[in-house]
Amino acid sequence: MALSVGLLGFGTVGQSVARLIVERNDGLLALTHIFNRDIARKRVDWVPPSVVWTERVEDVLDADVVVEVVGGLDPARRWHEAALDAGRPIVTANKQLMATHGHALLARAAQRGVDLLFEAAVGGGIPVVRGLREGIAGDRLTTVSGILNGTCNYILTRMESAGLAFDAALAEAQAHGFAEADPTDDLEGYDARAKLCILARVGLGLDLSPLDVPCESIRSISDDDFVYARRLQATIRQVSRVAIVDDSVQARVGPALVPLTSALARVIGSQNLIVAGGTYGRETTFAGYGAGGFPTAVAVVSDLLAIARRAGGAPAAWPDTSQPTSLTGLQVAPYYLRLVVRDQPGIIAGLASIFATHNINIDAVLQEPGGTKERLPFVITLEACPTAAMDKALVEIQTLPFHVTPPLCLPVLA
Structure with missing residues (x-):
């Protein structure tokens, strides 16, 4: 029998998730519930008539598994807790929630014996969470770094390639749907910081509070800076990095000069790139499109399929995590x-x-x-x-x- 899916949120990502489930029609997943405020204006004719449209979160808990793509900390945390307490697995794309309350929510999921999966919270369709958790779990990772925000990368690469001023590049990103009307979380580094904290938990076993990670804006970058960067055989990117150095942890999110020979310099447009550095396997790179409805939906549906194919088996345990005794910026x-x-x-x-x-x-x-x-x-x-x-x-x-x-x-x- 197909796994019934209840969807919290029917915005850009929610609609993409719904469409993927409907169009796959593979007998593993079945969309049964859609929650959104003011649901009447959200109805579309391509959703099967059997789907329940609702403005009550409680209705969605009738499904086998809950998908949350609304975002934010509240009421999303309460929704997650209610679903877990009802024994419902959750798949989420909520980066801020997982960065801030992920430790408590994962512990709650373990106590209830259900999944809480969040591949879509970092890197869009790039399978970096599963890659760190399973693909290179045998290594002892010491660093995770990369380009985690497609909006900033689009703006900076357009400034570089077209000689645009910052405001012009931002306006272009907004016109193409790569930047929100209020792009503060992207430009100030808050979005990338949340993703970095999630990767630190998954890859390095560290529980970092986003507010403790130094974060710098890209707003002060000018087109002049790309001229000088080129003279230095470099370019400018928003780089996120966390590293275990001796007995301390160093973390930072912000713009930096990177050499043109670096893999970071070759990431263009809204693409993301994550590099995990290990003691034994050295560097492993994950790359792809980190923003947009369908790339994010691919990650959500992949998590759903992992639950469906396990057919009720117990979820894999997450490794223990700890808070760093010392957290500093770049030294x-x-x-x-x-x-x-x-x-x-x-x-x-x-x-x-x-x-x-x-x-x-x-x-x-x-x-x-x-x-x-x-x-x-x-x-x-x-x-x-x-x-x-x-x-x-x-x-x-x-x-x-x-x-x-x-x-x-x-x-x-x-």
Whole structure:
């Protein structure tokens, strides 16, 4: 008998999940319930007439398995708890919920003896959760890094390839459906941070609170920065990384310079890429489209099929996880510092004095032609130094009187 599926949410992802189940028609899955607020405006004629449309979450619990694609923390957490307490497995795409409350929800699912699967919460259709949990489980992973947000990657690669200003690239991303009307979670790194916390739990056995992970915006990146990055044989990407280093954990989400030879530099458009680094297997890469209705729906339906094919067997146990005793951001790196100034004598000397005070060595000073006395961009690259020293130097630099726009400081990754 087909596994009956109750769907919480009928937006872009929910409709894609429903369509995949209906069109597969393989006897393993059957869509039986759809929940959404104001359900009358959501009805479509391609959904079978046997499906129950409802505005009551309780009705969906009549299905064998519940799919949640609404998102957010509340009331989604209560819905998950109610389904688990009713003995219903859950498949979710809710990254914020799993990043923030995943530990408690997975423990609840284990107590009830039912599945809580969340492949769709990270990387869209990329099977990275299953890959980390099963495919390379024999390794001892120490790092997980990559490009986890398709919206930011689309914006940055359009700035790079078409020479667009940030606002123009964002408007284009919104016009093509790659960015929300309010793109804050993407641009500020909150979306990627939630995904990184999920990957840390699955791959490294770490329970990280999203609020503890340093997070930086891409909003201050300009088209000038891609010109200078190219001179440095590099480009700019929003990079997420968590690593176990000795007895501490380092994590960061934010823009960084990456060399053109890096796999990260070759990720374009809304694609995602995740690299897991292990003690024995070294690097394993997962890549594909990380956003959009159908890629995400593929991950949801794959989780549903895993439950259906197990035919009621006990779910596989999740390994134990722990909270890190120490969580810090990036500790040491070379840096790229872009300034836009009103030209006057003594600028370089003033900056050099601040760097010397904090034991930071200048690597090079770069200046493209075409600036004016009133708006002169240039870049200083700095040798590897402690992040704490760079942060202190930057505070002093920001007080100098010649800035036209705030300085931009990015780590340079190997």
